[in-house]
Amino acid sequence: MSTSYLIRGARILGHTPADILIRDGEIAEIAPGLDAPTAQEIDGSGLIALPGLVDLHTHLREPGREDAETVESGTRAAARGGYTAVFAMANTSPVADTAGVVEQVLRLGAQAGYCDVHPVGAVTRGLEGKQLAELGAMADSAARVRVFSDDGHCVDDAVIMRRALEYVKAFDGVVAQHAQEPRLTEGAQMNEGVMSGRLGLHGWPAVAEEAIVARDCLLAAHVGSRLHVCHVSTAGSVEIIRWAKGKGWQVTAEVTPHHLLLDDTLAGSYDPIYKVNPPLRTKDDVRALREALADGTIDCVATDHAPHTLETKETEWAEATMGMVGLETALSVVQEAMVDTGLLDWAGVADRMSYRPARIGRLNGQGRTLDQGSPANITLYDPRPRALVDPSGFASKSRNTPYRGRELPGRVVATFLRGRPTVLDGGLVPNFSTSGATR
């Protein structure tokens, strides 16, 4: 019989304090002044209780780049960030384009256990954009893949994209597109605009994203399928997605924490810690993305957690890899950009970081409301402290955070995965292991 926990006086989604009793992996009861003598008590006063966070877009790097991240280190980072489920992107080595590889990632996730790991399947073989991967085999595998993406590469061939969108309808899948017109972004280094012109860095124009987003929305409408737009970064993409949703088309979208907070003026340091794909955009884009997340045009926050080793960032800008780690700072960044600015309340955060991403990825056991009988996937978050980000304390193997030395609010105090704590008192629970992901 597992330990029961009684969380005393936490504010569920920021509302009035109540007690939460966790027993047998489920939320047994929620009410003020609960009595449970055998349960381990956790002081929740001043803390916000959120449903366990779900990340639709994580790079765990295993298999292939275990020097940057492993499934274990990545899921530990996820737990510290308040996540109970992550979707592991397919651009590993070998690529997750077969049932064998997605099952391997699933197994590694189950062994590591700090959060559920749902492998994303590649859309095309080897992410090459030429031939569909065996989408059905991945869907039917033990990993039960529902999200397919060539992330890092755009499925730019319109026919391949159309077929992928059509094909995944057979198993209620979704194609998550990395929208980047390849010809317009050859050699691209940063957002094309005032800063790129001044810095002499080759531009990544907004239109290269928007043209693909527009095309894909039209394709999804034409074939009646589900499209998810990864890491939306421009005001123009927001407008197109708003229009597509207005038509009633099945289009969803995500935004990363860094695109909600940072802008392209940071490239002026030439420090590739700010180099990411899609690139940091302008302040106007940041404003539009925040508004779109607030009004629901953008459905969810997804980290695009992209671990890279130190040597790939300690270089000239053009030489450096693209990407930032994000799991351990996501909730703090969302608080800074969305909650403390009054754009989103904690119920909104639960919706954008848990309910909606779980729904897009077709998870049943995650992203549930905190109610009696729900699986006890819970994040306890203290929004009060402010601290300087110190990556030396990260659980991730990589340290490529753009927030080093920046003051951010909030701290994840505890994370519960189906009733068992993965994080307590702000620290990882040692030797945690779970029975594995369930949908």
Place this chain on the structure above:
Amino acid sequence: MNRHLISAADLSKDDALLILDTAEELAQVSGRSIKKLPTLRGRTVVNLFFEDSTRTRISFEAAAKRLSADVINFSAKGSSVSKGESLKDTALTLEAMGADGVVIRHGASGAPHRLSGWVQGSVVNAGDGTHEHPTQALLDAFTMRRRLGNLDGRKVTIVGDILHSRVARSNVLLLHTLGAEVTLVAPPTLFPVAVDSWPCDVSYDLDAELPKSDVVMMLRVQAERMNAAYFPTAREYSRRYGLDGRRVDMLPEHAIVMHPGPMVRGMEITPEIADSPRSTIVEQVANGVTTRMAVLYLLLGGSESAIGGTE
């Protein structure tokens, strides 16, 4: 003045004038039979060239040697860099050798900026990617000042591949600081998209700009740009934006023709114009040495005055 010279934007008007005035003093030395000054004796200047550039490297080398600095030339070819050593490790090596000044030419925009975070000595940008080439702008300003006097209100027209030109970026910034009015001329494809945020005017029509120009500066245009559809053919580029005899006749009497080199004769400039008395192209090379002497002297804080006057 800043410890490093990475962008022309690092220079205030006073800084820029100080460099130009110092260069003017140093120019006197170039006329002497013994050209060497003891100013930087015992100091080490490293020329760190990751891109082939005989012209700029020799110019910096001559400048440092005329100031009696010890010069170490380091070119990427055949060095540890070609074996995969990172810029950071190269920087730490230089640091361990005690370089007082590092002159860097690099194909990546921002490389000098990165280097300045890893070394103690002064970093001088000798051209980085498509970013900047501030000493070229200084020697150009020096050349203009010698020919035309004060640059305040002078109209400078810069023609060519602005998008990929570090010379254009540095010249726009420095000339603006010095009070000149710059107009950039190119086909629209060869401008950065946000060029309207630069402190200069923009035109697509060379013929309209020439009659009001005190200076016309031609930039190299690589014919290969045609393959990326920046312009249809080299011939069409030359017809619309090349400087030939007909166009030179549209310039005011006193106007000068400049080119930072290397030139593509027959593309952006005809040989007759390049070799004409209005052209300052050879002068620019000579002025490069004195201007770079002034930069090294001022950044490395020579223990003696530039040429034996007051400190």
